[in-house]
Amino acid sequence: DNNYINAGAGCGKTQTMVAKTCFLIEKKNINADEILIFAFNKKAQEELVKRLSYLGISGVEVKTFHAFGLDVFKEASKEEKHMYFDDNNPRKKFIQNVINSVVLNKNHPKIPSTLHYFAYLLEEPKDEPKENMSPGKYAKYLENCDRRSINGIYLKSQEEVKIANFLFLNSIKFTYEKKYDKFHSLDEKFHYRPDFYLEDYDIWYEHFGIDKNEDGELISGFGEKYIVEHYSKIKTHRQNKTKLISTFSYEFKKGNEYFLEHLRNLMISNGVNLKPQKKSYIISEIKKNKINTITKFADLNETFLSLIKSINKTPKELIKNEKDHRNHTFLKIFSIIFDEYNKKLGSTYIDFEDMISESTNYIDKGEFSVKNYKYIMIDEFQDISLGRYKLIDSIKKKCNEAKTFCVGDDWQAIYRFNGGDVNILFEFENYFGANSKTLYLTKSFRMPKKVADITNRFIRENPLQTQKNISSYKDKKKHTIFGLFVKDHKDFEKKWEIFNAIFNAIKKRVGDKKTSILILNRYSYNDIREKYFLLLEPFKQKYKNFNIYHSSIHRQKGAEYDWVIVDDLIDSFVGFPNQMGEDSVLNMVMEKPENFDNAEERRVFYVAMTRSKKSTFLITSYDKMSSFFLEIKDEIKLFKDIEECDVCEDGIMLEKTNSKTGEIFFSCNNWPYCRNSFSKKEDLDIKSTKKEVDDMYEDDLPF
Numbered sequence: 001d002n003n004y005i006n007a008g009a010g011c012g013k014t015q016t017m018v019a020k021t022c023f024l025i026e027k028k029n030i031n032a033d034e035i036l037i038f039a040f041n042k043k044a045q046e047e048l049v050k051r052l053s054y055l056g057i058s059g060v061e062v063k064t065f066h067a068f069g070l071d072v073f074k075e076a077s078k079e080e081k082h083m084y085f086d087d088n089n090p091r092k093k094f095i096q097n098v099i100n101s102v103v104l105n106k107n108h109p110k111i112p113s114t115l116h117y118f119a120y121l122l123e124e125p126k127d128e129p130k131e132n133m134s135p136g137k138y139a140k141y142l143e144n145c146d147r148r149s150i151n152g153i154y155l156k157s158q159e160e161v162k163i164a165n166f167l168f169l170n171s172i173k174f175t176y177e178k179k180y181d182k183f184h185s186l187d188e189k190f191h192y193r194p195d196f197y198l199e200d201y202d203i204w205y206e207h208f209g210i211d212k213n214e215d216g217e218l219i220s221g222f223g224e225k226y227i228v229e230h231y232s233k234i235k236t237h238r239q240n241k242t243k244l245i246s247t248f249s250y251e252f253k254k255g256n257e258y259f260l261e262h263l264r265n266l267m268i269s270n271g272v273n274l275k276p277q278k279k280s281y282i283i284s285e286i287k288k289n290k291i292n293t294i295t296k297f298a299d300l301n302e303t304f305l306s307l308i309k310s311i312n313k314t315p316k317e318l319i320k321n322e323k324d325h326r327n328h329t330f331l332k333i334f335s336i337i338f339d340e341y342n343k344k345l346g347s348t349y350i351d352f353e354d355m356i357s358e359s360t361n362y363i364d365k366g367e368f369s370v371k372n373y374k375y376i377m378i379d380e381f382q383d384i385s386l387g388r389y390k391l392i393d394s395i396k397k398k399c400n401e402a403k404t405f406c407v408g409d410d411w412q413a414i415y416r417f418n419g420g421d422v423n424i425l426f427e428f429e430n431y432f433g434a435n436s437k438t439l440y441l442t443k444s445f446r447m448p449k450k451v452a453d454i455t456n457r458f459i460r461e462n463p464l465q466t467q468k469n470i471s472s473y474k475d476k477k478k479h480t481i482f483g484l485f486v487k488d489h490k491d492f493e494k495k496w497e498i499f500n501a502i503f504n505a506i507k508k509r510v511g512d513k514k515t516s517i518l519i520l521n522r523y524s525y526n527d528i529r530e531k532y533f534l535l536l537e538p539f540k541q542k543y544k545n546f547n548i549y550h551s552s553i554h555r556q557k558g559a560e561y562d563w564v565i566v567d568d569l570i571d572s573f574v575g576f577p578n579q580m581g582e583d584s585v586l587n588m589v590m591e592k593p594e595n596f597d598n599a600e601e602r603r604v605f606y607v608a609m610t611r612s613k614k615s616t617f618l619i620t621s622y623d624k625m626s627s628f629f630l631e632i633k634d635e636i637k638l639f640k641d642i643e644e645c646d647v648c649e650d651g652i653m654l655e656k657t658n659s660k661t662g663e664i665f666f667s668c669n670n671w672p673y674c675r676n677s678f679s680k681k682e683d684l685d686i687k688s689t690k691k692e693v694d695d696m697y698e699d700d701l702p703f
Helices: 015-025 042-052 067-075 092-102 109-122 134-141 156-169 223-238 256-269 280-288 291-311 315-321 325-345 352-365 386-398 428-432 448-458 492-510 525-544 586-588 599-610 627-635 689-697
Strands: 002-007 037-041 061-064 174-176 196-198 203-208 243-248 375-378 403-408 436-441 443-448 471-473 481-486 515-521 546-552 561-569 613-621 638-639 653-657 664-668
Touching: 002 428, 015 037, 015 042, 015 375, 015 403, 037 042, 037 067, 037 386, 042 061, 061 067, 067 352, 067 386, 092 291, 092 428, 109 156, 109 256, 109 325, 156 174, 156 196, 156 203, 156 256, 156 280, 156 386, 203 223, 223 243, 223 689, 243 256, 243 599, 280 291, 291 325, 291 352, 291 386, 291 586, 315 325, 325 481, 325 586, 352 386, 375 386, 428 436, 443 448, 443 613, 448 471, 448 481, 448 627, 481 492, 481 627, 492 515, 492 525, 492 561, 492 613, 515 525, 561 599, 599 613, 599 627
Parallel strands: 002 403, 002 436, 037 061, 037 375, 203 243, 375 403, 443 471, 481 613, 481 638, 515 546, 515 561, 561 613
Antiparallel strands: 174 196, 196 203, 653 664
């Protein structure tokens, strides 16, 4: 009675919906008006109608959830309400405005909680590092966070950021990594720079990245040498009679509040005056230095809003039983946004979630008469939310003989921010009843075999995902996913060279034939769109037969292009995976949280890689290589113009200039944890990325 067709990327989901509809009408003698098809957006709805019409079928009710719910609401409701928060009035923009104008308002009664959250709780506590991690990898593990303090200083770890924020919030002037001239090292290139220098007190402050094992022994991800050096630094200060105060990573393990109280007492006992910074100044610094943070925090709150409305809860209900300090503080801030949101809706407007919920209630109460449908079909089922599911369930209960037919792919469930709940797919029988069955479509008409093989392995790393195997009709064995590098992720000129090389290579292949190229980015922020407009406009003018598009990944789910370029695969706060995209605060409003790191971000990357019909190009940077890229780099064809470090094996050799002699030398980017360096350029095996990419179609791509 209830079928879920689990269909992989490019396996013909929409065509399956159309074919099933034709089969029901022509072979099973089901009347067209006894079939209700749900699509998730207007474009998909129009495509289904178009394909059915082409086959001579009319009369089938094909609607978006939005349109169906609105029809129910308008007919059954006695209130005159209009929809709000749509494409013309984006909810995200409203939330961001509320954060800037209300949440970050010095006179708001909850401003102390807000500032505390931004200073100490915005970043989730990091998971324990993996065992046997090299010092270089451990340094990158620590750097994998929003490393900018409220007053705009870039630091090296989450713990250092919290310390810098404490100093700033208490008006303690400091210099970060000021050179300590009295420390002598055998290594001429090494300069001792303690973490903080408290200017008004002539106090040096070191925060040592040292933990304790179960036996109370000191350990560090930077290795035994780091522990020895920490003793040496303490001794140096003692010998030079310079004042040093210290804290340790193991003190953070007792919790934020413990550490902050410990730090407060440490400062007071050493004569440091704590003077609360003016709220207005703190807020101005947040707005100046944490623009991306505010944007991503707005994204997080939008997702939380969708999910809390799907489960029909309020912040007040959740906060009553919430004992976790971070969750509790988040709910305080979210309640401000929630109240402002409802105030905006008032008695005049209604949003999508409330409209779906109220329409479901009208059907349940018999205040809306549902047609006696025999089949309810759902396209793009992976985007189903709890609210939409309840609407479907309500319709089914009013149609005694109704059967459901759902087509989707749990590997492409990427709309959690819109209320999507992948657990409905994972537990299909629990939601739709015992008389349910899951079938599979696993032959892709789109992807080359290499793309299918690599993306299969990547997405199945999450054991909760369906462990199906997508094969391809395009059985070509050569590489079709390529990795390209820039040295610095901010190097726009180098990025242009790489795009130019890719476009030249494609031109060699297609000549004057029409071809489509899609450039994908994880985000759709205004500055990103502007950057790509400047980058791509010259190429659009040069290659008239190229249809070149730029988009965020979410906007292209279901689409396909000849060539796909996934850009900015970097490991940073505004990187890929999105470091705030799967915050644990969402667990408070999810029916069943996903206990796998970056589960949804992994699906987003899968969607990005599987849009291409010919080849996918992945662009990363040596200075901030994405963890997702690192996972698959050994399976793809790499084009690189820089040498990897042969000592630590996870660093790269960067060109630098000796400040005293002007001499050019090369050193590992994991310095000072790896001190590999040499001066001769001939020691590097440097190749030209441009030449390699220009030539790659001669001997490597499957054309």
